[in-house]
Structures are given as structure tokens and as C-alpha cells.
Amino acid sequence: MSGVAVSPLDRLERFFLRVVTHPTGVDEGVRAATAEGLLPHGARRLEDVIPGNDRLSALEQLHIYGFAYFDRIVEVLAGEMPAVQHLLGERVFAEAMKRYLAEHPSSTWTLDRVGAAAPQWLAEQGEEDGTLWRVAADVAAVQQAMDAVWNEPFEDPVPYARLAAVPMEEWAGARVQLIPAVRLLALSYPVTEVMNAARDQGEVVLPAAAPSWMCVYRDDTARWRFALDRPQFVLLSALARGNSLADALAEVLELADVQPAQLLGDLGGWFERWFGNGLVSAVHITPEGAPPPAP
Numbered sequence: 001m002s003g004v005a006v007s008p009l010d011r012l013e014r015f016f017l018r019v020v021t022h023p024t025g026v027d028e029g030v031r032a033a034t035a036e037g038l039l040p041h042g043a044r045r046l047e048d049v050i051p052g053n054d055r056l057s058a059l060e061q062l063h064i065y066g067f068a069y070f071d072r073i074v075e076v077l078a079g080e081m082p083a084v085q086h087l088l089g090e091r092v093f094a095e096a097m098k099r100y101l102a103e104h105p106s107s108t109w110t111l112d113r114v115g116a117a118a119p120q121w122l123a124e125q126g127e128e129d130g131t132l133w134r135v136a137a138d139v140a141a142v143q144q145a146m147d148a149v150w151n152e153p154f155e156d157p158v159p160y161a162r163l164a165a166v167p168m169e170e171w172a173g174a175r176v177q178l179i180p181a182v183r184l185l186a187l188s189y190p191v192t193e194v195m196n197a198a199r200d201q202g203e204v205v206l207p208a209a210a211p212s213w214m215c216v217y218r219d220d221t222a223r224w225r226f227a228l229d230r231p232q233f234v235l236l237s238a239l240a241r242g243n244s245l246a247d248a249l250a251e252v253l254e255l256a257d258v259q260p261a262q263l264l265g266d267l268g269g270w271f272e273r274w275f276g277n278g279l280v281s282a283v284h285i286t287p288e289g290a291p292p293p294a295p
Helices: 008-020 026-035 058-080 082-088 090-103 118-123 130-150 160-164 192-199 230-240 245-253 260-276
Strands: 175-178 182-187 212-218 223-228 280-284
Touching: 008 026, 008 058, 026 058, 058 082, 058 090, 058 130, 082 090, 082 130, 082 192, 090 118, 118 130, 130 182, 130 192, 130 212, 130 223, 160 260, 160 280, 175 230, 182 230, 192 223, 212 230, 223 230, 230 245, 230 260, 245 260
Parallel strands: none
Antiparallel strands: 175 280, 182 212, 212 223
16 A cells, blocks of 8 residues: 555555465465565564464464464355355365465455355356356356345345236336345246255256246245246346336337237236245336336
């Protein structure tokens, strides 16, 4: 930090952090911190900073912290992404997450956000077996979403009868408000069967690449996920942005191979399922000529 005075405590903390979070271990961390001039003022070797004792040397004491740092956070990441761990295997997963942490160290007060960049990072790995890592990236995206919805406030859903009761002449202008605890994901692989196999501790068969979509949400007791097709994803995404039903349906009809008659025939079943799953917290009817409600 050029031009900024660094206190002795701050320098010591920087040295300690560099040592115990080095991706290849504490020994390399000590060498790197020393080479980078992070030794506290007046210290020339590690023992000038950490004296050691008759049971453990200075380096052995640091190894305790070094192992604990990575092991604890890898444990947290495995808890957030158990299907990714099952897919990769425990050893490969642990090694991968240590490399991930070297590039994306924890930087907030909560470990709940430490895996936020994992889906993108996983997608960038694996030159020799790209499919495995890209599937892992999509699985991680779903599991990160499942964590995210759990942290959203719960809202009581409204029954499908609320939409069914909207008069036909007002139906097009109705706005369907989704609950906060829902995420809509566009994926590169259909990962439902991969995640089911991981949940059941079964053998995973890697799917072929294909555009896929998924809805992740929670109710008052559990988290859930289900696959969507592209028209369903476009419709729900438009509704989530606050569009009226008419405008949302217009977006769906812009897709290739979507026929109006087929869409209208499917619509009732879609909404009945989505309302039944508790995805909808309100239905707003906007009088003609009035501005839409604030999101």
C-alpha cells in the first residue's frame, strides 16, 4: 500500500495471512512472505516472529493454522455443494477448492459467500476433461441458488384460485408477483439426473451439452428444484421482472416453434403447478390506464 503507513500489527497480520493461506502450504507461504518483505520490522527469520517451544517449532505451529484455514473452508464449500463433491470425488474436490480459494480467498465476515465465484471458476477448469468441469459448474450454480433462496424471507403463497378468479377482461393486465425465494437459472447442461444421483449417492452419468433451465425455490420447510423448458423459463423470467401476463406471453410467442394455440393450451397447467408449488405471493390487477404497481 504505497504512501500509506502500515502499523506493526497490520504488518504482522499481513505476514500471518500470507503464510497460512498460501495454496501450496505453509512452507512455501513462509518463503513467499519473506521474499515479499512481509516479515515484521526487525525480524530476519521466522523464529524472530514465532519463538516455538519444546513441543512444536515455529513452522509446526504455523502448520496447525495452515491446515485449519483450508480444511475449514473446504468443509463449508462441501456443505454448500455436496453434489459437486460427489461428482468430482472428495480428493479432487478438496484439491480444486484449495486452488479456488487461492484465487478467491474469503473476503467478507461470513463464509456464506465464499463460494459465490465457484460456478464460473469451475467452468474455466479442466482442459483435459472439460465436460466434467462444466457439468460441475452448472451443478454448483444450482446449489448456490439453493443456498441463496434459503436466505430469502418467506412469504405466504396465494392459491391458484386467485388467478382463476380474475375476470377475463382483466386477465391480460394482471401481474403475477413471484416470491423472493425463487431463482431461475439458464444452464448449459441438463443436470437434474446428475443431482439426483448425487443425492442418492449413486453413479453419475455425464449428460450431453444442451441448453437447459431450472427453477429453484423454497417453502417454509425445505428447498426445491425442478426443470423448466425454454417457454416456461421465458414466461417466469418476464413475470419476475414485473411484466403483465400479456407482455410476458408476448415474449414467449417471439420464440421459434411456439404456437399460440399450444401455448394457451399449456398455460393453465403451468400456472396451476407454479401456484401449487408456492411460487406466487400476489396477483395484482392494474385498472386500465393506471401505472403498474411498484416492484
